[in-house]
Amino acid sequence: xxxxxxxxxxxxxxxxxxxxxxxxxxxxxxxxxxxxxxxxxxxxxxxxxxxxxxxxxxxxxxxxxxxxxxxxxxxxxxxxxxxxxxxxxxxxxxxxxxxxxxxxxxxxxxxxxxxxxxxxxxxxxxxxxxxxxxxxxxxxxxxxxxxxxxxxxxxxxxxxxxxxxxxxxxxxxxxxxxxxxxxxxxxxxxxxxxxxxxxxxxxxxxxxxxxxxxxxxxxxxxxxxxxxxxxxxxxxxxxxxxxxxxxxxxxxxxxxxxxxxxxxxxxxxxxxxxxxxxxxxxxxxxxxxxxxxxxxxxxxxxxxxxxxxxxxxxxxxxxxxxxxxxxxxxxxxxxxxxxxxxxxxxxxxxxxxxxxx
Numbered sequence: 429x430x431x432x433x434x435x436x437x438x439x440x441x442x443x444x445x446x447x448x449x450x451x452x453x454x455x456x457x458x459x460x461x462x463x464x465x466x467x468x469x470x471x472x473x474x475x476x477x478x479x480x481x482x483x484x485x486x487x488x489x490x491x492x493x494x495x496x497x498x499x500x501x502x503x504x505x506x507x508x509x510x511x512x513x514x515x516x517x518x519x520x521x522x523x524x525x526x527x528x529x530x531x532x533x534x535x536x537x538x539x540x541x542x543x544x545x546x547x548x549x550x551x552x553x554x555x556x557x558x559x560x561x562x563x564x565x566x567x568x569x570x571x572x573x574x575x576x577x578x579x580x581x582x583x584x585x586x587x588x589x590x591x592x593x594x595x596x597x598x599x600x601x602x603x604x605x606x607x608x609x610x611x612x613x614x615x616x617x618x619x620x621x622x623x624x625x626x627x628x629x630x631x632x633x634x635x636x637x638x639x640x641x642x643x644x645x646x647x648x649x650x651x652x653x654x655x656x657x658x659x660x661x662x663x664x665x666x667x668x669x670x671x672x673x674x675x676x677x678x679x680x681x682x683x684x685x686x687x688x689x690x691x692x693x694x695x696x697x698x699x700x701x702x703x704x705x706x707x708x709x710x711x712x713x714x715x716x717x718x719x720x721x722x723x724x725x726x727x728x729x730x731x732x733x734x735x736x737x738x739x740x741x742x743x744x745x746x747x748x749x750x751x752x753x754x755x756x757x758x759x760x761x762x763x764x765x766x767x768x769x770x771x772x773x774x775x776x777x778x779x780x781x782x783x784x785x
Contacts, residue, residue: 461635485513531595535567549773575611707737709745
């Protein structure tokens, strides 16, 4: 009995010593990280950022967010999600018709502040013309027609929206080749919500954690730069947006089938559907081919269609997208810039307003 007790105490002592050694090592590394990577505490909290989606709200984002997304260190941006999970700064309005916007990151407003997304600009321009509506933003970065249809069948049809805007970006059809949908994957990532508070605490209080995130971000950026070097950007001929689409076997038939199913669901809900096509920068065969295809699908169903490439033809790529090819210190990106979102909102105001009058 005494031998068993002695053995237990010995193992307990060894375990405690290991814990002390680990704690001491962590404190040492934390101290070194603070010396090497010291930075002043932020003057204001930017909120707890929660990735993944919610199955409960009428929108897909986790509800009631108000903070700064910093996934790209050089392009932080303010995100506001209302209590229903839409990327809107206001709650659902009971006294105005609802317009539901669906699309990918170009609709969500990646790298653009809350008040500068095209859905906000559209609401502004409609209001200036005397048309009071609320434009709800359920854009999902990386989404395609499968995600938009799944959302509308599960949630969107319950909104009672008067108009649904489907904003199709040039890579949406090629995105159908992915083995699973962006929305389904994000819905499954519940740990992002459970541990968001812990991650925020560590981000604000641990230099070691912050340094690890910085190293991870640096490695990710290095990989992106390597990819860009392998497939160089050519803004003059629009090759930027066509990189993924240059491959064969783009699933046009699958998109056709899903587009018609989505259209059936929207029209069955009593809403009107308007389709907008957003090309990539410049002039390319890919932009033209995809634009004509979406135009044909829309005309076959008698749907209003707006080719934003044609509507914004007199604007340069630098006015519409986050592109600065001549500045090596600036992270070039083909997402819409603030001015691009403003131009898209302005271009959509006329066809959307026509349906609301």
